[in-house]
Amino acid sequence: MAERENRREGRGGNDRRDNRPEENPEFADRLVAINRVSKTVKGGKRFGFAALVVVGDQRGRVGFGKGKAKEVPEAIRKATEQAKRSLIRVPLKDSRTLHHDMEGRHGAGKVVMRTAVAGTGIIAGGPMRAVFEMLGIQDIVAKSIGSTNPYNMIRATIDGLKHEASPRNVASRRGKKVAEILRKPEAETVEA
Secondary structure (H helix, E strand, O other): OHHHHHHHOOOOOOOHHHHOOOOOOOOEEEEEEEEEEEEEEOOEEEEEEEEEEEEEOOOOEEEEEEEEEOOHHHHHHHHHHHHHHOOEEOOOEOOOEOOOOEEEEEOOEEEEEEEOOOOOOEEOOHHHHHHHHHHOOOOEEEEEEEOOOHHHHHHHHHHHHHOOOOHHHHHHHHOOOHHHHHOOHHHHHHHO
16 A cells, blocks of 8 residues: 555655665765856856866775856866766775876876875875875875866876776786786896
């Protein structure tokens, strides 16, 4: 009887809204930049806003998104949704830094990222710092060369992070064991 009433109200057992997972509170987000643009029309000026947001779980996943709207909160909401759809996974060394040094490029933006010893902290500029904090990196030294546009800096940073390779990934790609990949060159000369 109750099932029949639920169907009448549009809440049947197969309703997709009931099966959807709740909003993931595990993701943290950081607002990087807001642009205000104005359009002059007959009655005056119309303002629009563009927001740039970085989202991450602080355990190796990060993404960024941009949103445009007539109001700031709506632009931030759109940017956050887009960022959650564009998440990438980055392997971290000891859950605190990168496995190796790397560069990333996007347009005129170029970034250099280097691993760092424990206790170094995040040494990076504004937009890059937001990416590293949302990713969960604790020790890194990074430098932005070229463009200071936050959109290009974040895209260059994400480009570099996509090329991050962990010893496990390299070993599986080469068909070797992780110990063989991490072996020091001096050890090979002693064996020979």
